[in-house]
Amino acid sequence: MNYIQVTIQPVTEEQKEILVALLSNEGYEGFVEEETSMKAFISRDLFSEEALADVLAVYQLSYISETIEKQNWNKVWESNFDPVVVNDFVAIRADFHEPIKDVQHEILITPKMSFGTGHHATTFMMIEEMGKLDIDQKTVFDFGTGTGILAILADKLGAASVYAIDNDEWSIENATENVEKNNCGNVTLQLADTAVTGKQYDVILANINKNIILSNLDALITQLSTSGHLLLSGLLVEDESEISDALKKYDITHLTTNSKKQWICMVFKAKS
Numbered sequence: 001m002n003y004i005q006v007t008i009q010p011v012t013e014e015q016k017e018i019l020v021a022l023l024s025n026e027g028y029e030g031f032v033e034e035e036t037s038m039k040a041f042i043s044r045d046l047f048s049e050e051a052l053a054d055v056l057a058v059y060q061l062s063y064i065s066e067t068i069e070k071q072n073w074n075k076v077w078e079s080n081f082d083p084v085v086v087n088d089f090v091a092i093r094a095d096f097h098e099p100i101k102d103v104q105h106e107i108l109i110t111p112k113m114s115f116g117t118g119h120h121a122t123t124f125m126m127i128e129e130m131g132k133l134d135i136d137q138k139t140v141f142d143f144g145t146g147t148g149i150l151a152i153l154a155d156k157l158g159a160a161s162v163y164a165i166d167n168d169e170w171s172i173e174n175a176t177e178n179v180e181k182n183n184c185g186n187v188t189l190q191l192a193d194t195a196v197t198g199k200q201y202d203v204i205l206a207n208i209n210k211n212i213i214l215s216n217l218d219a220l221i222t223q224l225s226t227s228g229h230l231l232l233s234g235l236l237v238e239d240e241s242e243i244s245d246a247l248k249k250y251d252i253t254h255l256t257t258n259s260k261k262q263w264i265c266m267v268f269k270a271k272s
Ligand SMILES: C[S@@+](CC[C@H](N)C(=O)[O-])C[C@H]1O[C@@H](n2cnc3c(N)ncnc32)[C@H](O)[C@@H]1O
Pocket: 114, 115, 116, 117, 118, 122, 123, 126, 143, 144, 145, 146, 147, 148, 149, 150, 165, 166, 167, 168, 171, 192, 193, 194, 195, 207, 208, 212, 234
């Protein structure tokens, strides 16, 4: 499958954060941020000049686009992938990096076309919040697994089982490789595009975006076990009130909202 690489330049740090959110909603799957520019990738059949122009019109930005092959895409990722360390809790690296010392958990990721290397503020905050939960022997659902990073961490934190889904075939392929690389025997991966699974979970992780979270909210809440935790991200600061309003009709307590750059991570607990 061919991809379209869109290069946007010049672009500020703040604009990059917002553009990642807006372009994700349009089907863009990967982003590489450089000093004054960013690259965004989308499969050719989803690319629309009109939709891109609408998003970029917000900041009156210009772009160039080119068709690229899959293997070039991977090289772009690899050359841009530096290890990420989340406090002394988790280090995320590729196997071509040196091992990272003095962290509780190391996660190996082959950075292909999937989102989830720890570089993004949303993944970083989800990892931080997972570190505050007791996941040992718990059942976990990871909605929108990307590279599988959060599912892998849940397994390393002792989860009894982790069910992780993504609607992107490349992500499932990449997550499968990463789950194997990290010897995570309790993770099950599935290609799926809805949070409806018909099962209950002690911990539900959803780092996606506002629209997908809102359209799956009912399933996310009703599948949460008594006293279970729900972690939501992929949300911008301005999305918080809409999510809070949508959750008012459910028996769930809002514990915290953390923020990093323009992004937030919201933590909820089901009532007992
Ligand atoms: C922001 S990434 C998060 C990846 C990873 N969980 C992390 O925290 O870094 C969101 C992921 O959700 C997937 N996704 C988007 N819409 C989805 C849907 N309707 N059903 C399942 N997965 C979806 C995307 O393909 C992408 O891999």
